[in-house]
Amino acid sequence: MQLFFNPNITTETTQITFEKEESKHIVRVLRKKEGDMLHITNGKGFLFFAEISIPNDKKCVAVITRFEEKKRNRDYYLHVAIAPTKNNDRLEWFLEKATEIGIDEITPIICENSERKVVKIERLSKIVQSAMKQSLQFTIPKLNNPIKFSEFINQDFNSELFIAHCEEGTDKHFLKNSITPKSNYTILIGPEGDFSTGEIKESLSNNFKPISLGENRLRTETAGLNVVQSISFVHQ
């Protein structure tokens, strides 16, 4: 099954017109004809069935025949705030994999040791979209704009707060022993150079609990996926 994404469709929508690129894909690549059915999600928990009425490769039109609500059956909410990696591919890789496995919200955080301070959100959201489609999910993770570390941690959170830093000393616990299942989690993942001592102090005084992800020194994106996978595993 091939899944399409259109955030603007609602349960009221009767017909949709695909933009140029997708029209070309549908008509030229997938060779869809009039009367063929398409599966479309709006990323808000709905699957729409649409019948192609005009198989135009620049402006393909389809009529929505029915829809199904596809509630995400997940009993937790995971928000990962992660420092952009120096190498863009690594952050993009994290976004793809985290979306495949299951994440609800992602915020790029700019830290003292961040070598990259600029992030192309449009490009990142495209990656999240295609990972959602590819893994046949119907709810799209929320991708926030980049924000400075201290601005981020000084928000009001309604979740369990964790920071995965590499500094010795502070008394860390494994994630599995730190979380309450079926809860909301906000987890901080640092840049290549780790969080600064000041950032760690500030996060702890903001009630973030330090966690350990194991013995090995993990890359930023690996640490990020590690927590996504671990939280998912706990709730299986």
Add this chain to the structure above:
Amino acid sequence: MQLFFNPNITTETTQITFEKEESKHIVRVLRKKEGDMLHITNGKGFLFFAEISIPNDKKCVAVITRFEEKKRNRDYYLHVAIAPTKNNDRLEWFLEKATEIGIDEITPIICENSERKVVKIERLSKIVQSAMKQSLQFTIPKLNNPIKFSEFINQDFNSELFIAHCEEGTDKHFLKNSITPKSNYTILIGPEGDFSTGEIKESLSNNFKPISLGENRLRTETAGLNVVQSISFVHQ
């Protein structure tokens, strides 16, 4: 700490000469001088301390002053047999991440639906090496040559056997409910087109238990890392 890798060093070795590329890296890039210390692992659980005696950028020589045994503190053995992905990057990515998080043995398996049947083992082993160094580990995962699916599953195994396939019907359990902790595991991960019905049948009759990795449709490399991460998490 920067870790170097040289599989030929033993506890008897008194001095080592680095090959051209590494010599250049040590002397030109890292600007190491005579008397500077290097950390080297042989990938067999040992860390060697070596003092540079000849900082030659084509043929750097170092004298081993002492060594420490660095037993891998892991109470399980994980062997993942995975079908090469159509896009090489994805298999390489799996190797890097699996090594970072912790895996003991990897075998590329050629399946009926494998679009890629040729694998460059030299390139893959370089990726495993740098991931081991980067994550500061001292034991290198065993990377086997590619082997045909049925040849692989018809070996004698001394481990718990699992197959992660996507076919409906067969009664699957989550990995977490299927494994005995602190054991040996051999887990099969299929190609983009999944294992064939014949391969699934054959594996089941060879005592491989079908497992589910969750609701979402995962890419081959994501499924592979999923099991590596899950097994690691169980043993934290």
